[in-house]
Amino acid sequence: MGWRDEDVAFESLIGRVIANIENSGEEIIFTMEDGERYKMYHSQDCCESVYVEDVIGDLADLIGHPVLRAEEVTSTDSFNKELEYDSFTWTFYKLATIKGSVDIRWFGSSNGYYSESVDFVKVPTTH
Template sequence: MRNGVYTEVSELVGKTLNKITRCADEELWFYTEDGEVYCMYHDQDCCESVFIEDICGDLDDLIGSPLVMAEEIYEDRDPLDGWEESYTWTFYKFATNKGYVTIRWYGSSNGYYSESVSFERLDEEALK
């Protein structure tokens, strides 16, 4: 946890983003025009790997216009590597009147660890 409040990505619908930053393949930070900050991430543990596998679309299409769609979808697809005991594909779909973006996360583990992505609205103390 990043000293914020866990929330659903759908909380972004109707909000206008003024910046998105990416930290390697492990985090995305969303900044709204009204001063809110959201973080999409996974806290890695020893026997798991969760990362952004792909971003389809241009993140700049999400800047400057209200979001009309922000949703999380899980899909059953084949694993990236055939040896993985457990895996999860999580898709985050966003849209404005300028375009669509799908962020594809991939998580794998031995089956005893989390493969999920966290989404938090950060409080001001976390940002200092």
């Protein structure tokens, strides 16, 4: 079974408690208090690049407290007019708990024919 079969809404994190977060720059794994795991990533193809551009805030502020905000926002506005891309997308993941908030900023660029989106999937449990 592929990751695409496991897509879930990012907003489904609201009310859940995150136990651990792993950020490799290419993917972020959220492990929940109940053991469920979720993966934020992009399956790269030949003529595209999608990666974590920046994390604003402290990911540790999200651990151990119920998630109060889990929002995905996308934009194709240019923050740097000097960059030359055929197509690009900024995807912002906004998370907050009572302890603090974090914005995870992904940047995707391509020749216009490939996906620049970020996937948020439930990782299948192995028995």
